[in-house]
Amino acid sequence: MLFKRISVLGLALVILLAGALSGCGGKDAKTVKIGEVTRSVFYAPQYVALEKGFFKEEGLDVELQTTAGGDKTMTALLSGAIDVALVGAETSIYVFQQGAEDPVINFAQLTQTDGTFLMARDQEAGDFDWEDLKGSVFLGQRKGGMPQMAGEFTLKKHGIDPQADLELIQNIEFANIAAAFASGTGQYVQLFEPQASIFEREGKGHVVASFGTESGKLPYTVFMTKQSYINKNKETVQKFTNAIYKAQQWVQTHTPEETAEAIAPYFKDTDKDILVSSVKRYLEQGTYAESPALDEEAWNNLLDVMESAGELQERVELGKLADNEFAESAVK
Template identity: 25%
Template sequence: MAYFTRRSALKIVAAGGAAIASGRAWAQDKTGRVIYPVAVPVYQTQFVADRLGYFKEAGLDCKLIQGGSGVKTREIIASAQGDIGIGDITHPMQLSNRGRNGRVLMPVDTRSSSVMFIIRRDLWDQGITTLEKLTEWKRPDGRKPIVSVSSLGGTNHVWSSYYMETMGLDQKVTWIGTGNVDTMLGSLKTKQVDVLVSSLSLLNDSKEQGWGTLLFDGTDETIWNKYIGGKVPVTAHFTLQATIDKDPAKMQAFVTAIWRATQWIKTHSPDEIHDTIEPYVGSTSRAANILEITALQKVTDYDASIDAAAFARGEKVWFREMTGIKPLTPAGLVSPSFIEAARKAYPA
């Protein structure tokens, strides 16, 4: 198993230090493919890096490609059709479990921003106002309630199923994946599903259209701390070890551009962030996106680090029967050298 070590990262920094200081790239004229699941602000670091030219300044002719879901994003990375993906941290774990040696390059957040249970408005009006009441209700054909997530095994599913499992309710609903923003909202509008688990932007749009309302907010800090216990790396930028080995300088350029985007987000307003990423999040309204961006600023990991305590908190969610993921250690999953080098080049 090959590793990109701290020493080799520092060699790259030393070799490229003068170029970085002058604003020139580490990786000159390289093509890149960055994959994101769906068109929502939670993936804004990649959007910002593209729109502000950070990829270009790093010497990357970079294309951002929508995967369609977290699982599809993982598949694209696994097939080496993409260089870096963004999604639930369980995706690189799944890659490693399947012999592909997934690697986390940097975490995105400290808790999930997309575990909002959005119930059909007509069901809420009937008095179904808690998760417990939802699971006691039956569809007209006698079947269990249908809960929609973007993809089975993706972020929404992993974390929402953990909440339901902890409450003893996970087997009392049927889980399905419904894909991108338009299809997720469409399934709620047409009553094909009873609950949609997603982010604040979709909640806001569904409320404005009269299709849905909030049933349970798994993103709320008090609720999160009650069930999860504190900071956890939920979303991450990830790749394959083979991709790192093929061109570590190119990988460093990616991480440095995304690190710069993270720091830019920290110092700019939700309106400024939205105006920057708007071409990527046009499926939902400006008002909905700004609400979500505001919430994201509270959970973003601006240090982009994963400590042992945070990893340990996540283990009870990641390594359970529902995910089927065999336990991994931080050393076996995380490649911190790139973000360490990026911090040295562009101190926060």
């Protein structure tokens, strides 16, 4: 009789434990669909959050897809194909400028500088001067996108008119820019990691400058969603932000080698040493945000960059398109 009683109690305990565990990424977990604008070591903390189970710890089942290009990512968000977009903060401003009734709100910053590097085909870092760009063929990025705007902002800072002082190529799809440079197009190109490190190892060029260092702090890549989604899913957005903050802290307190190991499943065709050098390069220039909160000074710098590029209709206050409530709670 005693044995039966213990067995029943044991079974009840197992059921209770199973129920508790199901709230940590099990069948009762809340599904969140993320659309990332590209696959890049630039987004290392996001992959750490996935691989280390930080989302699951918060009771979230996160599905990640790559929606190449800011325009496609925003279309996916606005249409409801994804719940959260990881894309440049400028896209939320574009939506706002179009008079959207359901504005897109930035709630968790992932990167705080430009993630592109200037690569020269025939020069090394010690031989490069910004004046060398004058008269050259420059393989740029899409007009209105953050890489191109931050790139032009930097060039102007060094006294170079992107439209008049060099031959600027902008008609190549983002996903094909690296391949175009590898095939011989352009003397200079803007590239993200790990592509920059790969090309250096293959002898196809040398990184001679960092647009991240040159253009200053920016809310370069941010998790954002529609205001209506936030209104209906505040708890989910908070849990999401908590997981991102855990990942940001993890990356800051672990070596590039450890981070490379964690994100390797998302870069199966990239050698470990390339991942390590890419992470190290981003850490050294302070690219990865240490907190998900958006900074007002960095936001104003973004507005300056957009204004310089002729893409800003009016200056928008941070509070209109960013909600730092979730980030502040996560940090606490």
